[in-house]
Amino acid sequence: MTAGVDLSPKAQAIGSDEDVVRVRQLVRTVAVAVKLSLVDQTKLVTAASELARNTLVYGGGGTAEVTVVDDGRRRGVRIVFADAGPGIPDLTLALTDGYTTGGGLGLGLSGARRLVDEFDVDTAVGEGTRVTVTKWSR
Amino acid sequence: MERVPVLKIGDILLVSIQIDMSDQTALALQEDLAERIVETGARGVIIDITALDIVDSFIGRMLSTIASISRVLDAETVVVGMRPAVAITLVELGLSFNGIRTALNVERGMELIAASHDDLGPDEEMDDPEPGQAATSV
Numbered sequence: 001m002t003a004g005v006d007l008s009p010k011a012q013a014i015g016s017d018e019d020v021v022r023v024r025q026l027v028r029t030v031a032v033a034v035k036l037s038l039v040d041q042t043k044l045v046t047a048a049s050e051l052a053r054n055t056l057v058y059g060g061g062g063t064a065e066v067t068v069v070d071d072g073r074r075r076g077v078r079i080v081f082a083d084a085g086p087g088i089p090d091l092t093l094a095l096t097d098g099y100t101t102g103g104g105l106g107l108g109l110s111g112a113r114r115l116v117d118e119f120d121v122d123t124a125v126g127e128g129t130r131v132t133v134t135k136w137s138r
Numbered sequence: 139m140e141r142v143p144v145l146k147i148g149d150i151l152l153v154s155i156q157i158d159m160s161d162q163t164a165l166a167l168q169e170d171l172a173e174r175i176v177e178t179g180a181r182g183v184i185i186d187i188t189a190l191d192i193v194d195s196f197i198g199r200m201l202s203t204i205a206s207i208s209r210v211l212d213a214e215t216v217v218v219g220m221r222p223a224v225a226i227t228l229v230e231l232g233l234s235f236n237g238i239r240t241a242l243n244v245e246r247g248m249e250l251i252a253a254s255h256d257d258l259g260p261d262e263e264m265d266d267p268e269p270g271q272a273a274t275s276v
Contacts, residue, residue: 017160024158024192042192042223046231049194053161097232107195111231 007033009067014055014081023052023064027079030066034075036137044077044135047112051081051131054108058101059083059129069134076117076136087125095121142167144174150251151175151213152244154186164200171204175211182251183208186244188219198233205238214254215239216247 010030012023027048031041048064055062062083069078088094095113100106109131113119118134139162145152151174153167171183185201187193193201205215216239220228228235241247 017162021158021160028191039223039226042221042227043230046192046194046227049192049196050231053194053196105195105199105233107232111195111233114230114232115227 007068009065011063011065013061013063014052014083015061016056020049020052020056024049026064026066027077030068030077031135034068034077034137036077036135040135040138043115044079044133047115047133047135048079050108050112051079051133054131055081055083055129057104058088059085061085062128071136074137076134078132078134081131081133082128083130084128087127087129088121088123089125091121091123139163139166141170144170146174146178146180149178149180150182150184150248151178151180152184152186154189156189159197161196164197168200168204168207172207172211175208175213180213181255182248183213183215184244184247184251185215185217186219186247187217187224188221188243190224191221193220193224193228193233195231195233198228198231198235201238202235209237214251216241216250218242218244218247 010026012026013019014023024045028041028045031044036044052064060083062081065080067078069076093099095110097110098106112133116133116135120132121129123129139160140157142153142155142163151171153171175183183204185204201217208215218241220240239250241250
């Protein structure tokens with residue numbers, strides 16, 4: 001582990017377009033710090049971009065929290081996207097390629113899931129949505 | 139909001155994206171390009187994404203839309219300089235670059251646009267055929 005690299009958890013509020021850009025930059029910085037491969041960095045930052053946009057567009061804004069995780073064998077990056085929006089009534093449908101209620105391509109949630117190693121959605125109608133993703137170093 | 143500059147070189151418009159674009163910046167670029175194509179009568183648009191370290195579904199859709207708009211306005215779009223990690227991620231995300239022409243770099247992109255004009259050349263001159271040459275153009 002390199003001394004001087006700050007690996008403490010970091011949070012980024014998501015309230016605007018520019019914040020989605022900031023989430024990408026934050027995730028990239030942490031992914032580089034834990035030495036994910038270039039392809040894995042690219043996949044994680046792309047997934048984060050999709051999920052941060054979802055938090056903004058569907059959740060009405062929220063936060064992204066980026067943490068370095070360690071399972072004893074390898075390190076990874078975990079990101080939790082949380083909003084207090086309307087929630088997802090039909091998660092299976094929302095995870096279907098091409099399904100969208102927002103006029104996009106319908107690849108945000110389903111595509112992001114393919115780009116990470118662990119993917120978990122916790123949602124309740126009227127309460128909000130929490131998406132947790134993890135990418136491990138190889 | 140930052141704007142992406144559009145440069146005119148001969149009858150080609152060159153866009154080199156050097157910033158991490160917010161969604162609004164991407165939409166503004168789409169509109170700027172449509173206006174510049176009409177204003178300049180450009181026959182080709184080259185979008186250089188060498189500096190982009192990710193292309194998510196929003197940027198992917200913007201590139202598709204630009205290609206469609208320019209086709210309607212009688213210009214050819216070529217996307218150049220995609221990084222290998224970006225290409226891998228795009229495919230896994232599920233984004234198909236249908237209808238988008240790609241080339242490895244700006245130079246090859248310009249060759250591609252020049253070649254597609256040569257193909258059109260004989261057809262455009264069919265109204266006024268030289269005897270013996272018209273037969274080759276059909």
